[in-house]
Amino acid sequence: MAYSHRNRPTARTGPTTVPIPHTAARTALFAGALTAALTAAFLHAPQAAAEPAPEGQNACETDPEAPPKRQMRAEWIAGVENIDWPSEQGLSADEQKAELDGLYDEAVDNGLNSVFVQIRPTADAFWPSPHEPWSEWLTGEQGGDPGYDPLEYAVEEAHSRNLEFHAWYNPYRVAMHDDPSQLVEDHPARQNPDWVFDYNGQLYYNPGIPEAREFVIEAMMDSVENYDLDGVHFDDYFYPYPAEGEEIPDEDTFAEHGGDFDDIEDWRRDNVDTMVREMSEAVNATKPHVKFGISPFGIWRNSSTDPEGSETSGSQSYDDQFADSRKWVTEGWLDYINPQVYWEIGLPVADYAALVPWWEEVAASTDTHLYIGQAAYKVGNEGAWEDPNELSSHLDFNRDHAGVHGDVYFSANSLRTNAQEAMDVLVSDHYSSPALIPVKEDLGGTAPAPPEASTTDDGALEIASGSGEAPAYYAVYGFDGEPAPDQGECGIEDPRNMLGTVRADEDGAATFDVSDGSDTTYHVTALDRLHHESPASEPVHLP
Template sequence: MHKLFFLLILFLAGTTGLCASEPPATEVRAVWLTTNYGLDWPRNRTSVETQKKELTGILDSLKRYNFNTVIFQVRGRGEVLYRSRIEPMSTLIASAGPGQPLFDPLAFAVEECHKRGMECHAWIVTYPLGNDRHVRSLGARSIVKKNPSLVKQFQQEWYLDPGNPRTDDYLLSIVKEIISGYEVDGIHFDYIRYPDNRGRFPDDGMYRQYGKGKTRDEWRRDNITRFVTKVYDEVKALKPWVQVSSAPLGRYRALGGNGVGWTALETVSQDAGKWMMMGKHDAIYPMMYYKEGLFYPFVDDWLVHSNGRIVVPGLGAYQMIELGWSHRDILNQLEYTRTKGAHGKAYFRAENVLSNTKGILAELGKYYRYPAKQPAMTWLSDSIPNSPHDLRAQWNEEGVFLILPILCTV
């Protein structure tokens, strides 16, 4: 009896230790907060106040579980969620009413994230523009209507043409509008790729004009890399502290016979490993929504190509619904990426985590017991700031404890 009891204690100690180990002090804990179709937000379109309450509720929940990064979708397919001179506001955003200022979702999201000590990264869908019906719904402000020379239709969907150098200028104008007007912590690109290299994207004319002896695959990869280089340099010239990142396909390249058929490099002209090796990305959030042999070796491959940059594997929380994964599948991936020295995790998408799908949120609470710092972008600056001094501490009128500089008067 005593021997059995002793073995039971050892077993319990071993199993609880898996989750009880100290979490890293520095770690990205992110969610993609999807606004396309109102998947995560906004669910209700009745009023601005209702939409604000919905969003603060999401952020409160993320803060409660020590998440520190919100990747907030600010551009869908040719429409935006901020005050733009370039593209129309999403029809999902409620009207503020007669005589009231237009609700600015990005400004509100940035302010509310920062109140909670979380970073807010502006998530941009890069090249896709939607189908005919969606384009018509945007009216004369759609780029398809304003400047049809920049777009192509492929498999009943419209896309900005990556092969046209003037497309870079259009996208850069959107990025500069966001960077200049908002205190975002990052610019994050999604769909920064061709739709599918196995199809016949209609770029024959551009290829004849600009191909210059390259194979079509080489030329297409270079087109995306050209834009990545321009946008990185532009962001760093304006606000060097703003992180530039993207969400490439989860498998960078085929590894031997593994992963063939759907990779960033070979299938959609997305040479994301090169972007890091060139120093034109601060972070990569690959969409690694696979299991086992289609996950673990590809994490290692991203880390090989990181060049010291931040690697944050994207975990497919939604697959617990779509493919019947268990929460243990997600937790195994979390544990592996920690062991391998990845810089954190991002979850697609917010609702699949916050609704506690198959108990995932409760389990993540064990791994995220304490807050975590953001990884430093040491390639921008490796100097350590001076220690703070001349500070005072006080409670404000709202009962918040503040640390403030001592102001000298003459």
């Protein structure tokens, strides 16, 4: 069985087993209309509490029944093994574009505001990288030119729908097989065979070799430097998930590079820490507005192992992948943490209701945002996941935890197959109103000036930027009847009045269709790319 961000074996828990998130892979494929059960990898989280009014604005009373105005709402779009996009190898450029357009349109229809798209699944690239070959998942042939730039297209189309685009990379996985000769001849892993080890039937760059780590960072940073990304995202693959009866073959590397470490496991954790810290520093130095986040396995450590751990008894990423995810948060290396909490409420060994508060507490004293990875791929499995309300119940739970800033769903294809009914319930219960993406204040940015809006004869709002730099996009709010006091101040704080958002062009112009409205007053706000919101425009009444 092959794995990816969705490739993990099951997490061992003594006599009990817990599936390992972003790695579990598909165990069944489509058979007929809905025999699709992806056992791939998994991703992130729920609804954040409404943010306080920006400084300088009057605080408005918040209706306790109102949904959060700001939430990360995202899905993973996986490329490895053609889980999501492209759906198969060898599609034409136009077919690939049409598939991605369809996924993005469905994301918008589901009330999402972000996509996490896998662009480096196996030490390869979904863009013309000077460091690594074209991905085999595009054409079926590693190094095969797809005839266009998939990353450029993916970013542009996401932004045209006002979806935030997070580029998703797997740092160390080289191949889903263990035969270096199957790699293209000029592949860096073939040119530097001492950088690579095979484990459990797959090839990996060795995290303990400094040159390999530096190369991996350089290869990923090429896309950060050359594309208009909003985020940089890693999944849970660092050192490989443990395979029974196999040892990671890095004793010689430890002897050469272990330095003052007496314990090989501490050294491995330090290798991963170093890569995370250096990638964080590189992103921040190159484009400080780009967010850096990771979606680790949902359990850091169990409290029976470490008093700082969670009340769980499942596999531990600290010990199994040498991923000290708690440290990455407390050290401030991440803009967001997106743990894969891929278990149901009430599961004894890994209870969703125990893990979300634990992660909330970890992030509480930091500037790191918390998103929760949600296992849409599990919907339809026996037990709790047979209930199409399970995912919605997770967001019900999150509403009582203000430290949760949103959710990410694994993965896009599940939301249109096995989890379609569950997502319909979730959208009805939680996503019936749009949401803005939470602001991370330490990334900078400022609210633009209030925009100007007017109506056209064909039922549209024409929007223009106010003074100063053009905004990234606009939010449009609608109110029944003629203008009323506080609409443009307090009314816009309730997302139930938000009709949607629209991307601005380079000159700050945009058009928003309001042809369905009559006797409606509209207010428009302007937002920068980091989602700081301006005061509202003057009201525009459409009789």
